[in-house]
Amino acid sequence: KAGVTQTPRYLIKTRGQQVTLSCSPISGHRSVSWYQQTPGQGLQFLFEYFSETQRNKGNFPGRFSGRQFSNSRSEMNVSTLELGDSALYLCASSLDGTGETEAFFGQGTRLTVV
Amino acid sequence: AQSVTQLGSHVSVSEGALVLLRCNYSSSVPPYLFWYVQYPNQGLQLLLKYTSAATLVKGINGFEAEFKKSETSFHLTKPSAHMSDAAEYFCAVRNTGTASKLTFGTGTRLQVTL
Numbered sequence: 639k640a641g642v643t644q645t646p647r648y649l650i651k652t653r654g655q656q657v658t659l660s661c662s663p664i665s666g667h668r669s670v671s672w673y674q675q676t677p678g679q680g681l682q683f684l685f686e687y688f689s690e691t692q693r694n695k696g697n698f699p700g701r702f703s704g705r706q707f708s709n710s711r712s713e714m715n716v717s718t719l720e721l722g723d724s725a726l727y728l729c730a731s732s733l734d735g736t737g738e739t740e741a742f743f744g745q746g747t748r749l750t751v752v
Numbered sequence: 753a754q755s756v757t758q759l760g761s762h763v764s765v766s767e768g769a770l771v772l773l774r775c776n777y778s779s780s781v782p783p784y785l786f787w788y789v790q791y792p793n794q795g796l797q798l799l800l801k802y803t804s805a806a807t808l809v810k811g812i813n814g815f816e817a818e819f820k821k822s823e824t825s826f827h828l829t830k831p832s833a834h835m836s837d838a839a840e841y842f843c844a845v846r847n848t849g850t851a852s853k854l855t856f857g858t859g860t861r862l863q864v865t866l
Contacts, residue, residue, distance in 0.1 A: 642795070669852060681842065681856040694853050728795055735852035738784050738803035743795035 640664065642731050642744035650750045656717040659747045661729030663710050667742075669693075669735030670712040672704060675726040675746070684727075686735055687712055693735070716749075724751045754779045756826075756843045758857035766865055771815075771830040773860045775843030778824065784846040785826045786854070787817055791839045799841075802826060813837070838864045 643662040651657050663670050671694075672684040683696040687706035704714045710731075716723055726748050730741040759774040777783060782804055788796040800811025807819045817828045828841060843857040 644795075671852060671854070673854075680858050683853045683855070686852045688852070696853070730796075730854075732852075737846070738801060740798055740801065741786075741854060743788075743797070745793075745795045748793075 642729055642742050644727075644729050644744035644747050646747060647745065648748050648750075650752060651719050652752055653719055653721060655719050656715065657719060657749060659714045659716075659727055659729075659749070661712045661714070661731070661744060663712070663729075663731030664742055667731040667733055668710055669732045669739075670706055670710060671730045671732075671735065671741065672712070672714050673728045673730065674698075675728060676724075681728070684714070688735060719751045721751050724749060753855070754783055754845045754847055755855055756785075756845045756857040758841075758843050758860050760860055761858065762861045762863065764863040764865060765833045767835055768832050771828070771833045771837065771862065773828040773841050773843075773862065775817075775826045775828065775857060776824050777826060777843075777845050779845065782819075782821060785817075785819065786844045786846070787811065787815070787826075787828050788842045788844060788856075789839050790842065790859075796842065799828070833862075833864045835864050835866075838862055 669688045671686040686694040701717045706712045726746045728746045729744045732739045732741045757776045785802040787799040800809045802819045810816045844854045
């Protein structure tokens, strides 16, 4: 069974640009969540999509957005990049994302903004 | 809002010694609790989870954790540390009900020495 796949693994972007990250969840999983990991702030929840609808959202500015497709694949977009957006972005997939259901994480996309 | 606190950002043990990583949660009702491990430049891997079925939970790689409601704790232990256990460990909580967000602790970096 294939795991969670995130592409690309590494990205270098310039301030002001925009970026799109991709996440392919485990087959059959309908919930995809995104997290930002930085040394200073730790792991922070960005948003979660379930059946193509955003179900939960963290406290991030509107520059951070996402979407989910009918095959459950998800993309995350960050517009007008800032230096502080440099982080490891992790995607997690789960059957329904609630309660005790496990969240399986991808290896992440490391974004560097210069 | 539910949260978890991990005491000790760095823990160092000798190979073969007991590993004890501390996690306390704040919640008015028993939450769903998880322990994850992260190796360098990798995503998060689930070690174990508490779902109220049993207070002592056994996970992968010889790790276990005990849920103590009276102490609001969910400490992670392993009887004998191995060099391969060196990594960062995160405790996480998820709200009950339909909420999907995982809230992570700040992490504990485990060092294993010879």
